[in-house]
Amino acid sequence: MTQLKQIKLIAFDLDGTLVDSAPDLALAINAMLVDLGRSEFSEQTIRHWVGNGAEVLIKRALSGTSVIAEDLDEALYLKAKPLFNRHYSERLCVASKLYQGVGESLAALAELNIPMAIVTNKPGLFTQPLLEQLNLARYFDVVLSGDSLARKKPDPLPLQHLVEHYQLNIDQLLMVGDSKNDIQAAKAAGCASLGLTYGYNYGEDIALSGPEFVADSLETLVELMNGSVTA
Template identity: 75%
Template sequence: MKSLDELKLIAFDLDGTLVDSAPDLALAINAMLVDLGREVFDELTVRHWVGNGAEVLIKRALSGCSTVDNTLPESLYRQARGLFEQHYCENLCIASRLYDGVAESLATFSQRNIPMAIVTNKPSLFTPGLLKQIGIADYFDVVLSGDSLARKKPDPLPLQHLLDHYQLANQQMMMVGDSKNDIQAAKAVGCRSLGLTYGYNYGEDIALSGPDFVADSLVELVELIDGSVTA
């Protein structure tokens, strides 16, 4: 088993990793589309558009597919962005929920005094409110949103920022996420990574991105740290 003895910090993605936020994102996206007089989409479709931040999500919805239409008028995007932000801010945590195993795992890490941080591509307009409303805000020492720094995942900048902030060696941090963006960022900065099999990874098997560990639940990370399972 790859040793986790030196683990000093766990960085978590948010959407698709800790929180199943797709239901409320879909509600906000569809409310935006209705306001614009455009076709709406089912939740499953919207789930496949989540993971690269609000701008890409909105542009995918306007394009009606996973491929962003770069010919969309900027004025249309700006109008759509304003509508989406309004609807989502008003409904951050209506149907969103913590994934199974998240609440007890975060509590365990906290009890063991393992520092935890959030590294998400979600805009800072939404991140603190969602963390607070869903009841996990107090677990995290640092929260980095998609617009907190000059670049977001899969760029390694947010993870490098955490290493510098905590004055850690790269192998002392683990990135936990559901998307190839999380694993690519971890690889680029040289830290460990755990890929979760659920969440929003565009229908791809997270194992294809080559994380150090693959898990079906966050509880498995507790077990890995305890040395009770092998990888």
């Protein structure tokens, strides 16, 4: 690995990168399914459905598989969505917690005076409240949720929007995430990415998506940014 001297902005995914939110998502999904008279799923199963936003998560739960059923009744989804939103709002931060080293790493990056932003597929209804409840909101100047713009990851639009907002070149942005959606968005935008080996990547090795850097924790990112890790 080498240090990233040219980076002027770091974009972070949220779920699976900074926060293990799967326990509360699973609680909300299962409460929604119970309301609909349907069978519940294990937290481990639901973990593999997280990462593409609430709509996809709900539809996967209604389909009972990671592949959304082609004949899924849209009326059923429209009935399920407000149930999920209510249950998740009530359970937003019951069991969710920061991954090891996240709090310390964000504090260290803030001391380096590097602007940081959130780029998540999570709906805005939940994003800011979760950041505030976990005491993370202070670190991020810009927060882009899954419904902030016309398109979300793996589309490059959120990352392109960021560099335009900060008036930077795309090679001055680093995307940090746990999912192939994050890496694909970075590649499409033309910026570097760091893939984390934990989180929610559908059981796939994040290295297979081809990020420029792979790390087991955010502490490695701090080392890269301050130059203590070299090639």
